[in-house]
Structures are given as structure tokens and as C-alpha cells.
Amino acid sequence: MLTFIVRRILYSIPVLIFSTFLSFVFVSLAGNPVALLNGNPRIPKNTIHLIEVQNHLNRSIPVRYVFWVRDLFTHKLGNSLLTFQPIWPDITRTLGHTAQVIIISETLAIVLGIVIGILSAIRQYSVFDYISTSFSFLGFAMPTFWLALLLQILFVDIYLKWNVRIFYTSGLNSPGQGTWSLDRLQHIALPVMTLCIISFAVYSRYMRASMLDVINIDYVRTARAKGLSDWHVIMRHVFRNALIPIVTVAALNIGGLLGGVIITETVFSLDGIGFYFLQKLQNGDLYAVMAYLVVTAVIIIVFNLIADILYGYLDPRIRYD
Amino acid sequence: MGISIRASAMTDPITPVSEDREVAPPQQTVDGVPIAPVGGLDTALDQGLEVKARSQWNYARRRFVRHRLAMVGLVVLIIVFGAGIFANYIAPYSFSEIDLTNLISPPTTVGHHFFGTDAIGRDYFSRVIYGIRTSEEVGVFVAILSSLIGLVVGAIAGYYGGVVDNLLMRTTDLVLTLPFLAILLTASALLGQGSQWRVSIILALLFWTGLARVVRGIFLSLREKEYVEAAKAAGAGDARIMFRHILPNTLGPIIVNGTLAVATAILIEAALSFLGFGIKPPTPSLGVLVSDAQANPQQWWLTVFPGLTIVIIVLAINFVGDGLRDALDPTQRRVRA
Numbered sequence: 284m285l286t287f288i289v290r291r292i293l294y295s296i297p298v299l300i301f302s303t304f305l306s307f308v309f310v311s312l313a314g315n316p317v318a319l320l321n322g323n324p325r326i327p328k329n330t331i332h333l334i335e336v337q338n339h340l341n342r343s344i345p346v347r348y349v350f351w352v353r354d355l356f357t358h359k360l361g362n363s364l365l366t367f368q369p370i371w372p373d374i375t376r377t378l379g380h381t382a383q384v385i386i387i388s389e390t391l392a393i394v395l396g397i398v399i400g401i402l403s404a405i406r407q408y409s410v411f412d413y414i415s416t417s418f419s420f421l422g423f424a425m426p427t428f429w430l431a432l433l434l435q436i437l438f439v440d441i442y443l444k445w446n447v448r449i450f451y452t453s454g455l456n457s458p459g460q461g462t463w464s465l466d467r468l469q470h471i472a473l474p475v476m477t478l479c480i481i482s483f484a485v486y487s488r489y490m491r492a493s494m495l496d497v498i499n500i501d502y503v504r505t506a507r508a509k510g511l512s513d514w515h516v517i518m519r520h521v522f523r524n525a526l527i528p529i530v531t532v533a534a535l536n537i538g539g540l541l542g543g544v545i546i547t548e549t550v551f552s553l554d555g556i557g558f559y560f561l562q563k564l565q566n567g568d569l570y571a572v573m574a575y576l577v578v579t580a581v582i583i584i585v586f587n588l589i590a591d592i593l594y595g596y597l598d599p600r601i602r603y604d
Numbered sequence: 605m606g607i608s609i610r611a612s613a614m615t616d617p618i619t620p621v622s623e624d625r626e627v628a629p630p631q632q633t634v635d636g637v638p639i640a641p642v643g644g645l646d647t648a649l650d651q652g653l654e655v656k657a658r659s660q661w662n663y664a665r666r667r668f669v670r671h672r673l674a675m676v677g678l679v680v681l682i683i684v685f686g687a688g689i690f691a692n693y694i695a696p697y698s699f700s701e702i703d704l705t706n707l708i709s710p711p712t713t714v715g716h717h718f719f720g721t722d723a724i725g726r727d728y729f730s731r732v733i734y735g736i737r738t739s740e741e742v743g744v745f746v747a748i749l750s751s752l753i754g755l756v757v758g759a760i761a762g763y764y765g766g767v768v769d770n771l772l773m774r775t776t777d778l779v780l781t782l783p784f785l786a787i788l789l790t791a792s793a794l795l796g797q798g799s800q801w802r803v804s805i806i807l808a809l810l811f812w813t814g815l816a817r818v819v820r821g822i823f824l825s826l827r828e829k830e831y832v833e834a835a836k837a838a839g840a841g842d843a844r845i846m847f848r849h850i851l852p853n854t855l856g857p858i859i860v861n862g863t864l865a866v867a868t869a870i871l872i873e874a875a876l877s878f879l880g881f882g883i884k885p886p887t888p889s890l891g892v893l894v895s896d897a898q899a900n901p902q903q904w905w906l907t908v909f910p911g912l913t914i915v916i917i918v919l920a921i922n923f924v925g926d927g928l929r930d931a932l933d934p935t936q937r938r939v940r941a
Contacts, residue, residue, distance in 0.1 A: 302778050306790060313794040424918035426871055428878045429894055429911035436901050542785030546875060560786060561879060564793050572790065579783045 288592065295584045299577075306576045307348045310569055338364060351573065360574040365566055370574045373559060378578065380455060381544055381555035383462070388475040389540070392482035393533055397526070399483075400490025404498065404525075405517060415487060422484020427543050431477045431550040438473065453552040474547045481543055482536065489532050493525040527597045534590030538583050664856075667931035674927020677920040684917055688736035695730035699888045702726055708903050720905045722896070732909050735890040738883060739870045739917065742804045746869035747862045749808035754815030755858060759846055761816065762823025772820065776813040784810070788872065792881035800883050803876065807869050815861045822854045856932035863928055867921035874914055890914050 335341050339350045354361035359371035403412040435452045442448055450472040451457075460466035497503065498521050506520045545557035552558065556575060563571035658666075668674060687694050696716040703725035711720045711728075719728035761769040779787075791806050826832060827850065835849050876882030877891030885892055890910040897906035 298774075298777060302782055305778075306782070306787070309790050309794050313790065420919060420922065421915070424867075424871075424915045424922060426874050426878075426891075426894075426911060426914050428875055428891075429907070429914065432894065432898065432907055433911070436904065436907060439901055538783055541783045545785055545789070546879065549879065561789070564789055565880075567793075576782065576786060576790070579786060583783065 284592075284595065287595075288588070291588055291591065295588075299580060299584065302580060303352075303573070303577055304348055307351065307573060308344055310572050310576075311344050311347065313567065351570065354570075355577065360577070361570050363563075363568055363571050365568045370571055373571070374556065374574055374578060377554055377556040377559040379462075380553065381548070381557065383467075384471050384474050384478065384548075384553070384555060385540060385544065387471070388478040389482060389533070389536075391475070392479045393486055393529075395479075396483050396486025397490050397529065400487045401494055401517070401522060401525075403487070404491045404494030407495065412491075416491070419484040419488045422480055423488075425481065425484075427477065427481055427546045428550060430480060431473070431547050434473045434476060435550060455554045471553070474551050474553055477547045477550075478540065478543055482540065485532065485536060486529065490525065490529055493528045494521060497521050497525045527594065530593045530597060531590045534586045534593065537586040541579050541582070664931045668927050671927035671930055673923045674930075677923030677927070680916065680920040681924060684736060684913070684920065685740050687733055688740045691730075691733045691737045695727075695733045697727035697730040699731045699734040700726065700886065701730075708900060708906075710903070711905050719909045720903070722906060723900055728905065728909060731888045731893060732890070732913055734888040735893055735910060736913060736917070738800050738887055738889045739873065739914070740866075742800050742807070742873045742883075743866035743870040743921075745801070745804040746807045746811060746873075747865040749804070750811035750865055751815055751858055751862045753808065754812035754861075755819055755851075755854070757812065758816035758819025759823055759851070759854075762820035763827055763842070763846055763850070765824075769820070772816060776817055779810065779813050785872070785875065788876060789879065789881050792876060800873075800887060800889070803873060803882050804869075807872060811865055811869065815858065815865075818857050818861060819854050822857065823850055826850045826853060859932055860925055860929045863921060863925040867918045867925070870914065870921075871918055 339347050342350075351361065359369065360374065362369050399415050403409075403415045406412055438450050438452050442452075448469070451470045452473060455467070455470055456464075457466050457470075503516060503520050506516045511520075541557065544555060545561055547553070548555040548558035549561055556578070560572065560575040563575070703721065705725070706715070706717070706721050707725045708723055709717055709721045711718055717727055717729065719732055722728055722731065757768075757772055761772040788806065788810060791810075792803070795802055795806065823846075832845055832849055835845050840849070873882055873889070874891030874894070877889045878895045880895065882891055883889040890913055893910035894907060897903070897910070900906050
């Protein structure tokens, strides 16, 4: 197992280098970072030239990539090209906010998805099953941005009509409120709800299908035949085996979730990493965009690794050597 | 054998010879002499009835037609996509016609403004209809192009293995490592937002990996089969084996994958356009419509109609895709969702 983990980590290093290099080329070609400064007549040409030299912008892209990798390790992702501020504090701050939203919404979605998935599998083709299945089909077809906007409009309307503030519809905090406050919860409730509905559709559908895969296997029939109660059969023999695929799906879902976060945070103007990325991309802030891509790539690789390890742990038939 | 034929004879009505319009597959005859049907058919033949010979595609079509949700999806899809294709005839106005005397009117039948008008008095129904056209063009184009790329790469990788195969698997790994939407956004920023074709090509270039993996898997297992060996012994070249002997076996997954790719492409195009990295405004796109509606949150119809259209299209395509999977890909059949 340990050799497997080490091998996977070693293997992900060239993947990471290659993918960051590709994105670096893409992002560098996308725009000239000093174009904004060039447009400003009050900044002398000498200053711009100095900035270019300091940031190695006059060198070729592969050389700049090497400088960027050096900055990545020695200067914690380096400085922004537009504001000259260090990028690292921005990343940690926004990532923290995003993590809060993702952890709450995923926990809700996984618990709800598993419960609803089990219930609709053991009552297959019942009214309950049809309702929950339609709901998850709807979740699959729903554009994230549209769902977010509908929730936003709904709660703006509620506020305007009855003057009741249930949830805030944009931003992260009211002034002077902290990370763990009711005010924060009211702010992130709608983004959490959006992501939760989208993920719930995935989990409940997978859970149902995976329950149904297991429910007709011989050992379940044996368990019933030897007189175990329904509850015991479902919980000990079906549920535990049906859970294995869900673990993988949940871990692999992180990539899609980060995409959903870009959209959700933009709609709700939430100061998270997705919103940060989109703003920097619009401004053509090369190093900030790269920082986002590296951080998310590492997150995705780590979660893929966790998925593989958990899978091997939960399913002893799988051996890594 | 007898049992399976009997079973299908039970469910399928046995039609008289005169109405039989199906072509019998070649193995039914040897040098023009029909082979006597075996087992349970005798009784049917004694009564002067004949069982229709059906090809695989025939069975697939029957399975598909029986799939209720898929048929509903297909009908909805034909209506919605038909509206998009014939937008010129169906839309009461052009998508850019401005009527400054009729700003943000709610949905009404007066003047055929079924979906109301937007902030500068353009007929919203027409804009949504033209938006459907853009979406369907993007979806179908992406599905076809990405299927072609995926098919060729997957076939070569699976059949020859070696370097190509390695390269393909590493590329798919690479695509899986990066956040999909972020890469799309970056690529769109690089190429600049623009026409729907540019957006479609970007999407297609990132969409093919999934299908390539599927096709590769099928080629990998089939190239070892005896019938491929037989074809080789008969002197068939690589291209002939790949396209005549193995390719038909991959058509099922390709069709299913392609159908579902249309839905995914439409959803992602809408998201890109919504974020301002997709289709440029004069071309109406459902994502751009929803994005523009943010300026008028109190006018519900501006947000609801284009979004609802996306939901209906994607739902219908997913139903059709599920039906096609059940019909074409019986090995992959799952419990009914």
C-alpha cells in the first residue's frame, strides 16, 4: 500500500509539471500583462520596461516558466503582476471561504443523497422513488448558474416584499461579523444550497443504483434466508457494500465541484477562490491565474489519491502492488 | 435457442408473410436454399405464419421505441430543436429588433410577445428561439467533432497500443487533473470570446477524451478475438479490420456518448457564455440571455424562460440518451433509473 501511495505521488509530479507548463503557455499567450500599464499615459516607458525586466516578461515563455517555478517555491507563488501584492495571502483567504462552503454543502449532499438513495432503492418503483428520481434528473439538467440566480431572485423578492432577511443574497459577511457567526451562515446559505442541490442529484442517483446492484446478490439472499431482519440485511449486508462506489464518486466529484464554485461564487459575489480566479482571469493577471490552477490541480490530485486509497481499503478484493 | 425464439414470439406479434417488409439476414439462407427454422417455430409455421427475421439494429430500435421516457424526450427534443432550426419562420420578430415603445413588457399575447420583451424592447420569445438554434448548433457540432476525434484516437490507441496508447492515456490523465471549467475559461480567454464555432472547437478539443477511452477499451478486447484473426488470415489489412470488423461494435457506445455529449456541451456553453467567456452578445445564446437578465432581477420572465429552455433541452437529451443506452448497449444496461 505504501509503495502504491509513493508511486502515485511520484507519478503525479511529471503530470503536474506538464499540466502547469501547458497552462502557463496558454495563460501567457492570452494577454499582455503590461497592456494595462501601457495604456496609462502617466506611467513612463522606463518604468514599464523596469517592470518587464523585474518580472522577466522580456524573456521567452519557457524561461519565464522556470522563473515562475522558482517563485512558486521560494516566494510562495510570487506576486501579482498588476497589484504587485503577494498572491499567497489571497489564495489562503479565499480558499478558506470556499472550503467552508464546500464542506458544509458536500456533507449535507452526501448524507441526504445516501439516505434518499437507500430509501428509493428499497422501495423501488414506489411513488417516493419516482419523486426522488425525477428530482435527481432535474438536478442533472439544471445549469448551476440558473439555479443560483433563481435562489437569489427568490430571496431578494422575499426581502423586498415582507422585509424579512432570511438569507443574504451576496457577499460574505456584514461588517464586523466573524467567520463562525450566524451572519456568515446567512450569507453562505444560498451558495451552499446551490452546490448541495447539484451534488445531491449525483449522490442520490449513484447510491440508488449501487444499492440495486447489491440488493440481488446471492449473499444478500443468504442473509435473508437465514432469518435476519430486514433492517439488519439492509444496513449490514447491502448498505456497507453499496457505499464503496459512493466514496469514489464523492472524491472524484471535487473537480466538478471546483467548477461549480466558480459559477456559484460569481453569482453571489462570494470572496472565494472561484470568484478570485474569474476576476484575475478577466484582468489577465497571469501569476494569480497560474496560482489558482496549481492549487486546484494539487487539490484534485490529492482527492484522486484519497479515492484510490479508500477504495482499496474498503474493498479488499482490490490490491495495489 | 428454441426458448429465446418462443419468448420473442410471445411478445412480438407474428405477422403474415405478405406484410413482412424486413430483409432476412444472409445466414438465413445457404446458396438461396432457406435453412429450416429450428425448434419451437414449427408450430407457428404449421399455422401458415412466419417469424420476421430481425437484425441487431431492428431489436435496438424496438427496445428504444418501447422506452417510454426516451420517446417523450424524443418528441420534446424534436419540437424544441425544430423551433430552433426553423427559427426564421417561427420567431415573430428578429432577435435584434428594438421596440423602444415597449420596454420590459411581461409575457402577453398582444403583439405575440409570448415571453415578454427585454430591457431595450426586443421580443424575448424570438431571442430564446434563436438562442435554441445557437445551443443546438454548438451541441451537435461539439458532439460530432469530439466523437470523430475520440473515435480515431481511441481506435488507433486500442488497436496498435504502444506509444500512441501511452500518449492517449497520459493525455486523459492530464485532462482529468485540471479543473475542467477553469481550463475552458482559460482557453476562451486565450482565444477571445467570439463566434459559436470558436467556442465549439474549444469544447470539442476537451471533450473527446472520455469517448477515446471507451473506444480504446473495446478495440483492446476485440483485437484478440478469433474473428479478427480470421480476417487477418483472409488477408484483410489493418484499416479494413479496424473499420469493417471492429468499428461496428463500437457504434453503440459512440451514439450513446455522442447524444449525452450534446447535453453536456449545451450546459457548458451556457455556463461559459454566462460568465462572459463564451459567445459574443450579438449572437443570441441562452447563457448570455440569463446573464443579461441579472440586470433586471425583478422581471422574472427574463431569467426564467431561457434557463427553463436549457433545462428542458438537457432533460430531453438525457432521457433519449438513457433510452439509447438501454437499446444499443445491452451489456451496459443498468437498473432502470
